[in-house]
Amino acid sequence: MGAGTYDPRNHLGAKPPVTLPLALRPTPHVWSAQDVWFVTVNGADELPDMAIGRLPAATATELEAMVQKTMTFEKGVPVTNATLVADEKDGTSDFKTAATNWIRPRLFAAGYALSAQYLDDLPATNIRGQTRNTLNGGRHLLTYFGHGSEVLWSAKDLWNTNDVRLLTNTVYHLVAVFSCQSGAFGHPKGDCLGEAFVKRPNHGAAAFAGPTSLSVQIFAEKMADGFFAEFANTTTRLGDSLEAGRLRTWTYNPNACEVKTYGILGDPALRKYGR
Numbered sequence: 721m722g723a724g725t726y727d728p729r730n731h732l733g734a735k736p737p738v739t740l741p742l743a744l745r746p747t748p749h750v751w752s753a754q755d756v757w758f759v760t761v762n763g764a765d766e767l768p769d770m771a772i773g774r775l776p777a778a779t780a781t782e783l784e785a786m787v788q789k790t791m792t793f794e795k796g797v798p799v800t801n802a803t804l805v806a807d808e809k810d811g812t813s814d815f816k817t818a819a820t821n822w823i824r825p826r827l828f829a830a831g832y833a834l835s836a837q838y839l840d841d842l843p844a845t846n847i848r849g850q851t852r853n854t855l856n857g858g859r860h861l862l863t864y865f866g867h868g869s870e871v872l873w874s875a876k877d878l879w880n881t882n883d884v885r886l887l888t889n890t891v892y893h894l895v896a897v898f899s900c901q902s903g904a905f906g907h908p909k910g911d912c913l914g915e916a917f918v919k920r921p922n923h924g925a926a927a928f929a930g931p932t933s934l935s936v937q938i939f940a941e942k943m944a945d946g947f948f949a950e951f952a953n954t955t956t957r958l959g960d961s962l963e964a965g966r967l968r969t970w971t972y973n974p975n976a977c978e979v980k981t982y983g984i985l986g987d988p989a990l991r992k993y994g995r
Contacts, residue, residue, distance in 0.1 A: 806865045
């Protein structure tokens with residue numbers, strides 16, 4: 721529990737009141753927060769030996785709100801529906817196909833009602849509106865495949881931190897992102913998308929899973945493949961789904977930095993389907 725910052729000595733004058741040290745580690749792209757470093761203790765491989773997550777609370781009030789959302793989510797009877805968002809095709813990166821291949825079949829087989837919001841098929845303004853409407857109407861899951869940054873999805877700005885702050889939903893959802901940097905929680909002067917989702921009091925998400933660094937498409941697809949192969953298991957926890965994705969990625973390429981940079985903002989022991 722605690723906000724993370726790459727500036728623990730407060731040289732920038734923006735250190736959060738409550739912090740938990742982060743492991744700032746290199747990748748081939750950038751240095752990034754890698755909380756899994758704390759639980760990668762057994763053997764020479766890069767796989768963590770248990771699930772880990774972070775409640776990125778900078779104050780006691782933020783912590784209380786996150787814990788309350790976690791408890792409410794677990795006590796509820798989840799709706800079996802999801803909103804799938806995907807960026808437009810970019811060269812060899814076909815994000816709609818990735819969502820169609822690795823997310824949709826597993827959720828459909830599990831009986832989910834699905835809302836597909838793909839930039840290849842719809843204008844950005846429609847996707848923003850439909851994403852907001854479906855979340856406010858009550859969703860179990862929101863996913864994204866595509867380009868992104870700490871604060872937005874897609875160069876067309878399909879969704880950003882301001883959109884999260886406008887949510888009015890009272891059914892808390894899960895967020896799973898297979899993009900770049902949406903979970904980069906280490907900046908002392910602002911929240912990433914993942915933080916915005918879980919820190920939004922009384923609204924937003926119960927938990928977020930996604931990368932703190934840049935994410936290569938083929939490895940993001942392997943992460944999604946493993947994640948959603950496990951996700952429909954109603955007896956396991958959110959951390960189990962992410963670790964299944966991590967193992968699938970590591971099996972494909974043990975040197976993929978995505979093995980170390982995908983993490984959870986929220987409780988890794990969260991029961992995905994409530995009570």
